[in-house]
Amino acid sequence: MDKQFLLYLLSSMSTEEKAAQLTQLNPVCFGHEFITPLTGPDFGFRVSKKSGASIGSVLNCDNATAMIAIQKRHMEEDPHAIPLLFMADIIHGFKTIFPIPLALGCSFSPELMEESCRIAAMESSVSGIHVTFSPMADLVRDPRWGRVMESCGEDPLLNARFSTAAVRGYQGQNLEPLRIASCVKHFAAYGAPEGGREYNTVDLSYGILRDTYLPAYRAALDAGAKLVMTSFNTVDRIPATANTALLRDILRTEWGFNGVVISDFNSVGELIPHGAAEDGTDAARKSLTAGVDIEMMSTHYMDTFCGTPDEADSLLDEAVLRVLTLKNELGLFENPLRDASPEQESHCHLSVENRAAARRIAGECAVLLKNNGVLPLAPIQAIGLTGPFAASSRVVGGWSAGSEHGISLYEGLTGSMSADLIHLAECGEPVSILNGNPDISFPDETFIARFKDCDTVIAAVGEDQADTGEGASKTNLRLSPNQELLLLKLHEAGKKVVAVVFSGRPLELAPALPYCDAVLQAWFLGTESGGALSDLLLGKINPSGRLTVSFPYTAGQIPVYYNHFQTGRPEKDPTKKERYVSRYLDCPNDPLFCFGYGLSYSEFEYSNFCLCESGTLTASVTVRNLSDREGTETVQLYIRDVAARCVRPVRELKDFRRVRLTGGESATIVFSIGPEMLSYYKTDSAVLEDGEYEIMIGRNALDTLSGKIYITHNTSVKEQV
Ligand code: GLC
Numbered sequence: 001m002d003k004q005f006l007l008y009l010l011s012s013m014s015t016e017e018k019a020a021q022l023t024q025l026n027p028v029c030f031g032h033e034f035i036t037p038l039t040g041p042d043f044g045f046r047v048s049k050k051s052g053a054s055i056g057s058v059l060n061c062d063n064a065t066a067m068i069a070i071q072k073r074h075m076e077e078d079p080h081a082i083p084l085l086f087m088a089d090i091i092h093g094f095k096t097i098f099p100i101p102l103a104l105g106c107s108f109s110p111e112l113m114e115e116s117c118r119i120a121a122m123e124s125s126v127s128g129i130h131v132t133f134s135p136m137a138d139l140v141r142d143p144r145w146g147r148v149m150e151s152c153g154e155d156p157l158l159n160a161r162f163s164t165a166a167v168r169g170y171q172g173q174n175l176e177p178l179r180i181a182s183c184v185k186h187f188a189a190y191g192a193p194e195g196g197r198e199y200n201t202v203d204l205s206y207g208i209l210r211d212t213y214l215p216a217y218r219a220a221l222d223a224g225a226k227l228v229m230t231s232f233n234t235v236d237r238i239p240a241t242a243n244t245a246l247l248r249d250i251l252r253t254e255w256g257f258n259g260v261v262i263s264d265f266n267s268v269g270e271l272i273p274h275g276a277a278e279d280g281t282d283a284a285r286k287s288l289t290a291g292v293d294i295e296m297m298s299t300h301y302m303d304t305f306c307g308t309p310d311e312a313d314s315l316l317d318e319a320v321l322r323v324l325t326l327k328n329e330l331g332l333f334e335n336p337l338r339d340a341s342p343e344q345e346s347h348c349h350l351s352v353e354n355r356a357a358a359r360r361i362a363g364e365c366a367v368l369l370k371n372n373g374v375l376p377l378a379p380i381q382a383i384g385l386t387g388p389f390a391a392s393s394r395v396v397g398g399w400s401a402g403s404e405h406g407i408s409l410y411e412g413l414t415g416s417m418s419a420d421l422i423h424l425a426e427c428g429e430p431v432s433i434l435n436g437n438p439d440i441s442f443p444d445e446t447f448i449a450r451f452k453d454c455d456t457v458i459a460a461v462g463e464d465q466a467d468t469g470e471g472a473s474k475t476n477l478r479l480s481p482n483q484e485l486l487l488l489k490l491h492e493a494g495k496k497v498v499a500v501v502f503s504g505r506p507l508e509l510a511p512a513l514p515y516c517d518a519v520l521q522a523w524f525l526g527t528e529s530g531g532a533l534s535d536l537l538l539g540k541i542n543p544s545g546r547l548t549v550s551f552p553y554t555a556g557q558i559p560v561y562y563n564h565f566q567t568g569r570p571e572k573d574p575t576k577k578e579r580y581v582s583r584y585l586d587c588p589n590d591p592l593f594c595f596g597y598g599l600s601y602s603e604f605e606y607s608n609f610c611l612c613e614s615g616t617l618t619a620s621v622t623v624r625n626l627s628d629r630e631g632t633e634t635v636q637l638y639i640r641d642v643a644a645r646c647v648r649p650v651r652e653l654k655d656f657r658r659v660r661l662t663g664g665e666s667a668t669i670v671f672s673i674g675p676e677m678l679s680y681y682k683t684d685s686a687v688l689e690d691g692e693y694e695i696m697i698g699r700n701a702l703d704t705l706s707g708k709i710y711i712t713h714n715t716s717v718k719e720q721v
Pocket of ligand 1: 040089133185
């Protein structure tokens with residue numbers, strides 16, 4: 001339809017119809033019998049059949065049959081026959097579940113994120129979904145926060161690359177069939193709650209907000225994301241949902257975003273408990289004025305903007321026109337059912353191709369944290385298998401409603417080796433605070449004796465997927481006492497212990513690490529977890545994942561992240577245990593495992609670091625595979641601005657390159673260094689300062705080769721020895 005048609009529609013709508021068009025509810029809220037997942041507290045918002053006939057969008061309807069019924073009834077009842085938008089949380093897959101985003105980020109392969117999102121778009125569009133609330137572009141430095149699993153970790157550049165890839169995967173070129181619109185969330189900085197406590201206060205400097213937390217949202221919008229979701233938290237003491245500086249000055253004016261802004265679940269209503277609004281009417285007016293178009297899961301717009309002409313009518317018109325434009329871009333006026341098809345659902349949900357892709361992608365996301373040579377296992381050796389995740393299907397991760405179960409590790413292993421060789425000894429359910437499985441059964445000597453014929457035992461440990469995601473902050477990140485005891489007992493029994501850790505966050509592994517001969521961080525890898533982990537443990541795949549989030553020694557060390565400032569009294573030599581420097585008495589400053597870290601079954605050597613300038617500045621290094629097996633290395637470029645008007649991080653990731661090398665093969669990796677890599681935000685604009693820069697290339701944030709250069713604005717780079 002053309003814009004005139006949309007303007008005509010708008011002109012024919014009453015104020016209350018406009019407010020209803022700007023309201024999104026779960027089907028249960030407007031009298032539908034279809035029960036679909038409620039992803040927040042049920043505040044009891046219900047609307048009458050009449051007003052429900054005019055609402056604009058539906059939250060989390062998850063199947064074609066329901067969508068078709070709801071849409072058809074709506075088109076009959078809505079006075080203007082404006083089709084409903086169906087939106088849902090498709091975070092890491094729809095029916096075929098892919099690794100959680102925190103795991104996907106560890107692949108350092110944005111193309112895998114794009115592929116998984118393309119498949120998720122196809123599976124969900126045939127179920128009638130038009131918009132996904134993804135990518136979650138919140139940067140996270142605190143693993144106590146449960147939603148770290150939905151993020152790609154602690155680095156602005158990596159988050160930006162993966163947000164871009166997700167939008168491309170969901171939306172394709174321009175919302176062609178089997179693609180869905182992307183809603184980037186949660187704008188902004190929801191990933192920085194004080195204490196890692198869910199929904200807690202966020203208090204950041206403007207510079208840190210700009211330099212660190214905003215780039216990934218901006219990247220998603222530059223990639224064409226059609227919607228933005230506001231976050232629950234405050235930004236500079238004003239809740240994001242009512243934050244004009246954030247939503248109008250930055251998002252709309254500076255970034256030029258003209259798509260739809262949607263609140264989070266009742267975040268309009270939550271202005272009241274925040275203490276930012278007197279009542280629902282005040283909350284509605286402040287949200288609309290700040291720039292929120294759609295109110296999700298509350299009805300303050302409908303309760304406030306009703307009947308009489310209202311001074312907010314022009315704002316209502318702007319918001320409604322943006323919603324109508326999105327519906328038009330999706331082709332809903334011509335075809336309100338779009339791709340919804342129960343027949344197509346049965347063809348493509350969990351298809352062989354989609355599951356194969358899920359297994360291949362999952363194999364790139366696990367991270368080998370320790371290996372004293374016990375891995376890879378030989379598929380002809382007898383192995384023990386125990387731990388709460390040994391045969392558990394709860395391996396897909398949060399936000400997987402309707403597909404909560406995947407291939408277990410046991411199933412995966414039996415797909416590649418004889419079950420007779422696998423001595424399985426289950427010991428309870430995954431450990432969950434939320435689901436009430438406080439710990440595994442006690443591993444006594446009789447239990448350990450069950451592995452008498454095995455030199456090597458795989459211990460599948462971790463946290464339950466219910467204890468990750470929204471509303472799942474924790475202060476204790478250790479494995480449960482009996483899981484740590486299991487590892488100890490196996491070690492004391494002289495077994496080679498391979499710990500496979502299932503979690504949606506970095507856990508505190510330091511206490512158990514001495515008992516483990518190998519540690520494979522399995523995250524939650526989705527539907528095909530077990531097969532992918534089997535491929536990795538048996539050496540069919542050479543591990544290539546690299547951490548995108550630091551693993552702390554202890555929760556007391558949090559926040560610990562790689563791109564920190566140096567301080568005025570940096571600790572230069574930990575062995576000296578100097579008193580008056582920035583350190584702890586009882587813990588190192590560096591994390592147990594740092595950003596970019598990960599092992600392989602191959603060994604890679606870095607040499608010949610070179611900085612050169614011939615018109616452009618480049619940094620290069622030679623990487624050689626010293627082993628006899630092919631492997632993939634992620635070569636990382638870090639830069640430090642040594643002195644500037646604002647202090648700068650000790651290093652910042654500025655590029656990365658995955659290189660696949662056969663045994664003995666070497667390659668020279670060259671990075672071009674441009675001004676955009678050297679600038680930072682000061683007040684309202686990016687600045688590039690003259691001065692000395694340190695350029696680093698390496699296998700992780702703490703293991704690099706480096707050189708220094710001096711840069712002035714107008715002259716070429718002067719290399720400093
Ligand atoms: C939840 C989440 C948000 C999600 C929304 C709809 O509270 O914060 O990420 O998209 O509600 O389910």
